[in-house]
Amino acid sequence: MIKKILLALLAVLFIVQLIRPEENVSDSVSVNDISAKYEVPEDVHLILQKACTDCHSNNTVYPWYANFQPMAWYLDDHIQDGKRHFNLSEFLAYEPWRAHHKLEELEEEVEENKMPLDEYVRMHEEANLTSVERIKLLNWSKGIRAEMAADSTLDLTRPKRKK
Template structure:
């Protein structure tokens, strides 16, 4: 009986290896990428790359274990959730008020040590940002928000919620 159960479990594990989520990897930079309109200095780019882009862009760098199910499903869910909250690759597609607010949230999350996530840092030690890196990231975000606020073509007023 135990042999049949183990065989069935092995068969299930084998079959689920064939069901893979689409990888979050793009061959090119999106036309809506934040860098298409706003300057991202090299030092900030490196900070974003090591601590943010895996979950908040179209260019995840997958670890070896992302090829094993059900781990790949978990990672895919995590990436999709991260992009739902803030997606640097689709930043220019946000309405201006929302883009401005997303950067404000980025600042708050970094200041309050909520980002990068503790689970992510546990596996990706390089993503554990120093105080200096956090300050640079926040200063850059504030600079972009100031640039947005100074752009008279952008309406940063949040529309009233419909009843």
């Protein structure tokens, strides 16, 4: 009886390995990528790459354990959630007021050490930002927000909610 249960569990474990989420990998840079309009200096690009883009872009570099279920499902859920909050690859598709607000949120999360997430840093030590890297990232974000505010063609006013 125990042998049959173990064989059944093994079969289920094997079958779930065949059910994989679509990978978050793009062949090219999106036309809506933040870098298509705003300068991303090389040092900031490296910071974004090591600490942000796995969850906040259309290009994730997957660790080895992403090849196994249920870990791949967990990672996919985490990535999709991160992209819902802020997606660097789709930044230009946001309405201007929303893009401006997303950068404010980025700054708040980085200033309060909420990003990158502790659980991400535990698995990716290189994502642990130094204070200098945090300042560079914050200054870059604030610079883009200032550039947006200076652009008279952009309406940064959040629309009022309908009641």
